[in-house]
Amino acid sequence: MTSISLDVPKIKNRRPANSIINALPWIGPALLLIVLVVVWPAIELIRISLTKITSAGTLEGFNGLGNYRLLFENPDLKAIAIRTVIWVLSVVSLTILISLPLAQLINQNFPGRKFVRWAMIVPWAASVVMTSIIWKWMLDLTSGEFNLTLQQLGLQNGQPVDWLRDPRYSFFVLVWIAVFVSIPFTTFVILAGLQSIPHDIVEAAQVDGASSWQVYRGIKFPLLRNSLLIATIINLINVFNSFPIIWALTRGGPGYDTDTMITFAYKMAFVEYNMGPSTALGVVNFAFIMLIVLIYLRVTKATRVQV
Amino acid sequence: MKKIGLRRLSAIAAVSLSATVLSVMPAQAETTIKVLTPNYTDAMPAYYADLNKRFEAANPGIKVEHTNLSWDDILVKGRTLVATDSTPDILNLNTFSDYAAAGLLYKADDLFDAKTLSDFVPAFIDNSKYDGVAYAVPDLASARMFFYNKKILYTSGVNKVPTTWDEVTAAAKKIKAKYPNVYPIALPLGSEEAQAEFAIWTGGNKGRYFNNKKKKWVINSKANVETMNYLTSLVKAGLTQPNPASTNRTDAFKLFSQGKVGMINASVFFPSTLKDYKSKVDYGVAPFPHSAKGKSITLGVQDYFMAFKKPGNEAAVKAWLNFLFQPTNYAGFLKAAGGFIPATKSASSAVDSSLLPFIEQLPNAIFYPGDLAAWPKVSGSIQTQIGNGVNKDPKSVLNKIQKVAVAAGTK
Structure with missing residues (x-):
């Protein structure tokens, strides 16, 4: 890190003024891809959100902020927005809390470590839809493995729990599954951070008689700051955008009781055929993601200067 | 997304x-x-x-x-x-x-x-x-009709297939007393087909979504509120499967095929679905029960x-x-x-x-107002929201959908 940030200005100074034009053949294809795949759809999205759109999908001219007005007049939006915040915060914080000790564990040398690391990647490598469907089967009311086991243990006195349909439980189940699929990535980011900690600092502390807890609190944890920041921000984006878990397990129901802003946008467009406000919500969601990305850029820049 | x-x-x-x-x-x-x-x-x-x-x-x-x-x-x-x-x-x-x-x-x-x-x-x-x-x-x-599990019904002391809401409640109570692990009546108000399930029940109480003569939406009509209250009473008494608002039709079909449900509203293709599920349930088919003031309908x-x-x-x-x-x-x-x-x-x-x-049954059929351009939109709102009528205040849930329908227009 240090060497790169020191070198950048030097290289820049040596470059001729038309360096960007010279670089175009190399970065051109990538730029074109970004424009086609990211910029153009974003512009289209904003344009359509300002257009009147019928449920048949025909566009009927400029509509000003009409779609946004309809969206913000929706009586259910507030509860869904609050739930989205709870969803993101609880999934991200639980994920980090569980991943910290896990990363510590798989950083140790023990027989079978390779297997444990491999097994930890599986939920990450598997398609989220597949994972969700397997959980759906496990949590089924009458034939799910979960309820059957609880029953055999005598813990359910004849009243199986309807994990996914009972609004008292379903949101927590969704949070847990989202945590479950976020842990591998987070753990490996933290593991990478742990492995980049110079060995001599740790050894020096140990020679000075620091306990392992003191080493962790005083040296390892502060040096994990960068990895934790990156893990947190990437998880924020992932969890906010998370669609398949909720859709595969509850479809955001009953009513909108387990919807987030993402599933709500989809539900409005493709279940309720309410295209206008859905495009407006698409823009709101996009703006939210952009905000997190900006914070991310700010934070990574800040840490780079500091280190 | x-x-x-x-x-x-x-x-x-x-x-x-x-x-x-x-x-x-x-x-x-x-x-x-x-x-x-x-x-x-x-x-x-x-x-x-x-x-x-x-x-x-x-x-x-x-x-x-x-x-x-x-x-x-x-x-x-x-x-x-x-x-x-x-x-x-x-x-x-x-x-x-x-x-x-x-x-x-x-x-x-x-x-x-x-x-x-x-x-x-x-x-x-x-x-x-x-x-x-x-x-x-x-x-x-x-078209849809009322399916019942013959064995469950007859061995619970229900001698006649229910034709009215009161008889449905009475039969459901008998089934529950005899088979505590059976859901006497399946009520799938999840988003898959909630618009159909509710139309069937309220149709037997003279309730509709749209009044064709007056050309206006009547989703929060008195008849529909009565229907929702009746369905809520079934749920509250524990006579349905748990959480009707999140139970989809497919879920309910599966429960019936496993012999875990006594009575269910189902479609003309249900027998072939049961065959696909390799169900051993011996079922009977009857017209839909109706309320005291209504008459039996089918949903086309x-x-x-x-x-x-x-x-x-x-x-x-x-x-x-x-x-x-x-x-x-x-x-x-x-x-x-x-x-x-x-x-x-x-x-x-x-x-x-x-x-x-x-x-x-077709001469008694009621249909969705599928000829209105607003119908896809209104149907979508009914599907996602009407199930919550049995969890929350029936009147306000129906009012909310009515508002969406009125805004969608009557063309």
């Missing part, structure tokens, strides 16, 4: 653009039509492959590009086709009215001659009209074939649709679709005897 959606849309747009360029280039005389259909069963793709092969042989110069989709996919795709300029030439779907309202469809008169048109069951063609003009034709229909539901106006495709879509509705081809369609009610009079005379009780 929106972002990904648009990315995908642009990909689809790019692919379809190059596809049209490619298909236009080789031979000017050739017309290609795109046909998009849902899989009623897994037998549909094979049926269409054979049909299209014979069609192309009989109609040189017309090529058919056929896409088979699951119902889940086609319901989503149906909303993006027009906006992404990937409109098919022929579409088979459960709604048509908003396309008709947007002026995208051929009139049925332009597609079929009078003789063929007069063969469609009049009630079904009436439901295919927007603003008094038929813009689609029915492909098949379903139909799907549609429609053709989109595109320059130069009229002759080709006409040829394809008429080919499909030739008696032998249409019989094959019905067979592949599995257990539905035919949409033509000529095919109705040759149906399987198991369909007869359903066809007998």
